[in-house]
Amino acid sequence: MDPILNSFAEFASTLSYRDLPANAVKAGKERLLDALGCALGAYDCETATLGRSLAGPAARPELAGRLLGSRELAAADAAAFVNSCMIRDLDFNDTYPGGHPSDSLGAHFAVAPQIGASGERLIAATVVAYEIFIRLQMKAQLREKGWDQGFGISVGAAAGLANLMGLSRDVAQHAIAITAVANMPMRASRAGQLSMWKGAATAYAVRNAVFGVQLAAGGMTGPEAPFSGRHGLTDLISGPIELPPFGTAPENFFIPRAKIKFWPVVYNMQALVWAAIELRKQVDVEKIESIDVETYWSAWHESGSEPAKWDPTTRETADHSLPYILAWTLRHGLIDHHAFVPEAYLDPSIRPLMNCVTVRVDDAFEKDFPRVVHMRVTAKDHAGKTYQAYVVNPLGHEDNPVSAAELATKFLRLAEPRLGKNRATAALELWQNIDRAANVKPAFDAAVVS
Structure with missing residues (x-):
């Protein structure tokens, strides 16, 4: 038995939009908009361009994913890699001490429009990814031990994707377990003179998470105790940890603590x-x-x-x-x-x-x-x-939050050079109201780069 794995799988497979308090819904919508703006601002970045050149078609239509800023499809794991590269490139996306939870959203953005997900479903999946990532960052202290944020990003992405796709508890558990044991990257990615890999490392972890979910959905089983068991996270790396429990009260949700940046620096x-x-x-x-x-x-x-x-x-x-x-x-x-x-x-x-x-x-x-x-x-x-x-507590801190108007200004500043003023404004309105979308595909269509 692995209580951490069990709690993650239960949370990923049961959380729905109706369970979310207002503070979590608001935070989820804000961070989706912020991540999309950051991605559009970095649409032609080197890491994403390289990723697109390597992104081949999916083996089957149901394994395809959407490339952000485009109507093109690729294998979902490759699309997720490209999307997360764009989100991350400018170092302008949100953060929680030790990493950037919105890096995980490259997976959600690849899959959501392809499965006809509603805005409510996308928001719930986003909350799942953030809540798991933040809990791991709070307690495992991986950065301080020399390990990179890709571990928490990949586990959160796998759990969020399982929620988005409506996978069963068993399949979600296997997807999270496979992802956890296979993605423990080193912090060397962020030491010394930093390379392009700084902006692609978490995208690589997200890519692996998508493939792990696909494997689990196809019948692959994963280790029974990747977190708390022998040779697992707590045994080899973190030591014993106790994560804050999940719940449905406003204080049980940590996604509002993910800080939105005002300046394009760490x-x-x-x-x-x-x-x-x-x-x-x-x-x-x-x-x-x-x-x-x-x-x-x-x-x-x-x-x-x-x-x-x-x-x-x-x-x-x-x-x-x-x-x-x-x-x-x-x-x-x-x-x-x-x-x-x-x-x-x-x-x-x-x-x-x-x-x-x-x-x-x-x-x-x-x-x-x-x-x-x-x-x-x-x-x-x-x-x-x-x-x-x-x-x-600079602007963007949870106790000094960016206002709706400031977030909109940031989005338009990033999106207008790619979409033009009128289309950027239209996309902004759709994403500000993404919770009302029965199908998110039109909101992604509105963000196609000319």
Whole structure:
């Protein structure tokens, strides 16, 4: 017996839209819209383009999946890979400490329009994926042990897909078990100078989850105790864990804690951008002699603990580099896609300002994380005068949520270059009301790139 597997399979096979409280429905709709916008904004990214070139047809029609931004079909696992690459590429999609739950939605987006799923069904499946991912991130502490987020993403994707497809409890259990034992990626994907794989690693895990679900649906059985049994997760990697129970009360749902980004950088740097904007109002950037950043362990470890972050040579490293993000924002007053082209992050003139930056962990900030996010930046000018900016819970945090209008603006900013203003506005309205859709296919048709 594996109580974790049993609880995941039960949740995946029984949760329906009518079980969801209003806060979970609202959060699910917001995160679907946000993920779609991020995907459209990255429609022609390198990882997705490569994935499309390798995406062959499905062996049978029922195994096909939809490529986002297109009417084209491919094998569902390949389509899910491409979709998740697009969602992830800009580093603009939502996050929960340790990973990006919306990475899993590439699978949902591939399958939902093909099976004629309703909007309610898509929302419920999204909630399943998020709730399982977040619980694993909360308790297994895989990142701190050197393992990557793809494990939780793949398990959540498999469970969410089982829910979306209406699979039985037994089939859902086998799908989750197969996916769990086969997808434990290493955190090396996000160390040193980051490569294209940073934006494709979870897409690969999602692809594997889709195939695992298809195998289980076809009759493949999986290990009986992948989480709590011998040589399972708790035995080999995490140690004993107790996950928060599932339920139907508002407090039982953690999906509202998945943070929506306002800036296209790693979430731990959202507060840094706001701090830099505030600091820029106080001091002339050219007069800065030193900058001290106080933060929590995760932000330090991911973005300010290794030499590569002071000399980013890839886009993937630049959008995870604390010194670069801080220096760019101090210079320009904001940060957007212009910061992540080679001529920007390879510019030698920005290196001196980056080299003024030191980063350290504040124990009190670390103790409060992740429920409270702190970032304090103190600059000293050449005359010895100090200036300080202190940010708590930046926009997008669950206690400082992005408004409906702000989310709509973000979606349109990403979608209009692909769809045009009128079609982007029409797509926005459909997805804002996706819970009313008897069939989500027209909402996907509305997001086809010209």
